[in-house]
Amino acid sequence: MAFNTGLSGLRAASVDLDVTGNNIANASTVGFKGSRVQFGDLYANGFLSSGSSPIGDGVRVQDVQQSFAQGNISFTDNGLDMAINGDGFFVLNNGGEVRYSRAGQFGIDKDGFVTNNQNMRVQGFQADDDGNLSGIRGDLQVDTANLAPQRTTNIESELNLDSREGVLEVSGTRVQTAQPAVGTSTTAQTLTITYSDGSTRNVSVPAGSEASATADLLNQQDDISASARTEYTLAASEVQAGETVTVQGTDFDIPAGEPNPIDWLRDALNNSPLNSVSATIDGAGDLRIVESRGNDLTVSYQSGAGIVTETQVGSVNITLGRDVTLTSDGNLLAGSSSQPFRTNQFDPNDQGTYNHATSTTIYDSLGNPHEITQYFVKEPVTGGASVWAMYVQIDGEDVGDPPLPTGGPSPARYELQFNTDGTLESIDGNPNGEVLISNWTPLDSNGDPNGSSGPLLISSGGVTPIPDPPTSSNFVINLEDTTQFGSDFGVNDQRQNGFATGRLSGLDVSDTGILFARYTNGQSQTLGQVALASFNNTTGLAPVGETTWVETFDSGQPIIGRPDTGTLGAIKASSVEESNVDLSAELVNLIIAQRNYQANAKTIETSDAVTQTIINLR
Template structure:
């Protein structure tokens, strides 16, 4: 009996030594979980044979139980080294056999699969070409080929336009010329869009064009000038030469009743007569010879609009006339209309209504004085070529009475060429009294769809990328995938107009050029991101973790891996940092959870137990020898 008891103790102590030695041997093994021996005593007892003081039959090893406690996490310089902080196991495929491990020393094999040191493939959730996780488990693979370019189909522009900016664009009406004869004795009033009072103007019945222009020029927002033009038809070079030879040349020119002294001694042609007038003491008068259907004529202009009187006689050709001037008026944007106090068909009122609007400082992308704000961003065509898109913003006068709304014009330029039709007409952005965007060209979503862009190279020639759609009216927002043209959408929905400096809060566009794989990053939830040389990143997949209801039921099979058993139950698989599963720490490994100090103490205890059980056998042998030696 004592022999068997001591022998069982030796066996148990030997197993304890083996387990302790194995723990010590794997103190530096990544992902290793220490084990401990669990003993149970033995009794030789049956259904009816148990006594009140049964004698034990020794000891047996009931189980070698592993401790799945968390090991320390240490950092490494390998981006694919992964450690689990919390519960869970990596899922590995060993040629189809599924194993589970806490050792996260991973790399990439020749085919791009994520594997451990034993070439077991890591399992996870795969991603599609756009980086969207599919939820389908499989072998995680790193795509090492170049990232194909993506054309820009969407640009979100979040800006603040400074409401304190002045209106730069000056719009005026050019009215005239209106004959002073149509203004003499008239009374009319200028009416203004800003609500200020009307300004009444009365023209004297005997006023010259200069006097009429001076009266009109006093009105706010209005500038007026006058000119008088007299054309002498019928007088020829031959008439002048004959009259000069005969000594009976007569030419008299009066300005507002005052005769202009002229030296006619050398006048033989119309050009000579024009020179004589130009050489006179009157600086506001000028003369020239003009062609009228092949016939030269003398034209005399007084730049201040005084009445001109001329009288000439030369070789039988005579002419006498008093010529009144014309009035030209320029009215700025505040002048809304002109109303006659005498008749509704006043010539000046009709001329105002028919006058076109002229922009004095029309938008010019190379002239910073013609726009308030500008910002640029890079967009990409279907070949991955970059292009510079510039957005220009010009503050307009407030619509209506200017209360509660503000308006801006938007121009778009790509590589120096205006697009989206803004070379003909800009887009109009309307803001409310709170500075929030109401619409862009009436669209409450604040979108501009660019459908006329032709991507070009540095020489200004089409570069072979997709161009505008055949039917621009068929383009919708958002642009459907896959895109088939260069059309893209600019969204200004979050653009504001506050009393603060112009600022670009955000500019996000979805295009990029081609790129090569430059690195990998792994997030806490196990998503593997690929970084490319074009600044893009894309999800390649997500590491999957498995947990078990009875972790102690897993069976170790070497290489720091375990397999599922009936006692462990089926795995509960999910994404890291969900449910009870732990999170992933990249560029880290989980060290062995062996407590080396404790193991060395256990080693001493196991050695002592072994020696003590050996002593039991030695003592039993001595007793047996004593019995044998009895005589």
């Protein structure tokens, strides 16, 4: 019996030596988890009762259990190396077999898949072309192709215009034409512009011309600029719930039972595709509808006498340069008012004709860069309103819509009106703070169209917001947060959403395991997110080599989720988790295992001596 007892001790000590030696051998293995041997004593037992002898029968190895305690995290120079700080395992695809590992030494294979040293593919949550993460799990792959360019569709322009600035020192005259009565229009007439040197120039205005067309004709003349505006007042009594109001051919069906129909109609107009139309409620409670471009404004509504349709012609605001006068042989200037003032005649090539300017780069559909410049000109205060004019040019070219009668873009001029607290009230009467640029044709260095998407005029269906995906060169300038405070002009924020094509320049990993691709154009894109798995019984996992484990019945099924959620740990990029083997403790264990082996061998040697003594009895 002593032989068996000693032999079981030798076997147990041998296993202990093997496990300790394995721990020592893997003390520098990334992601390795040390093991320890668990022993149990042996006793003879009967089926119904304990054995008659209380003497033990030796020892046996009950289990070799791994310790999944956290190992130290060390930094590396590989951006794709990852360490898990906390609970969880990387999920690896080994040719269809799923394995789990804490070793995060990863790289890219020839097909762009993220793999470990044994070409097992790292599993993660996929991202779509726009970088939006989904719940679909698969092999993480890095697309090494160039990043396609994205055209500019939105510019956020947050500025401060210095309210202390004065109107630039150039004399002029402002003429505000009267708005004709509803249903009337201008007659055919000739406008005569007389300059300071005595020369004259005639401008023919056809009968029935819209105010916007008259303004376009005047904008083609030297030392004169013009803008147009149409206002129509709809009485509150004509706006009823359950009825329809039609503006510029668009029906607005007021819901039956609507408690505030005029408020509903105001909001509907301000949020409609009619970009140049806005609405406010005046002091009398009536609805004031404004067409900011000066086009004829047609409104239909239901009245006691049936459907009433009225068309309102706009008025023209004319700015004349120094010693320039304007006369007419028709009714355009009848009832108009004139006011001399000191202002400037805007010239983008003369810095003395504008107060401030700022530029930024935008991109067409082919990824070609272009420079957009916004010029700001302080206007005289009229009617208590504080107004700045904003002019927009791209690559030094006008981009105004509607086009000139010659077909080319008109000067893009917009009036920014500010409240008394310095916040922006409206742009051309529109309270949403947006400007639609809808007449830009991207040009090459020779001044010819470069083949990218061209403009979509408002008259042809250009609207805001810009459709997704965009089909034209149209974009929006958002000036909602622009202010007019008594401090220096400043660009607080200026950003746009376009970019040129880019080549892959690097990869980054966040603490939540999100894989980002960095490109030479300064953009980054989400490629996916590393998936982590946890188990109810981690020690039930079966080691299969290569610092990996597989699921077993004892471990239970994996719970797979995103890093740093639930009980899962966070990801540390450019880092690896070292082995959790304590080398000093293992060397002590080695001495103990050696001592145990020698002691059990001594038991066998002593039993052999006793047996030999019995044999030698005569």
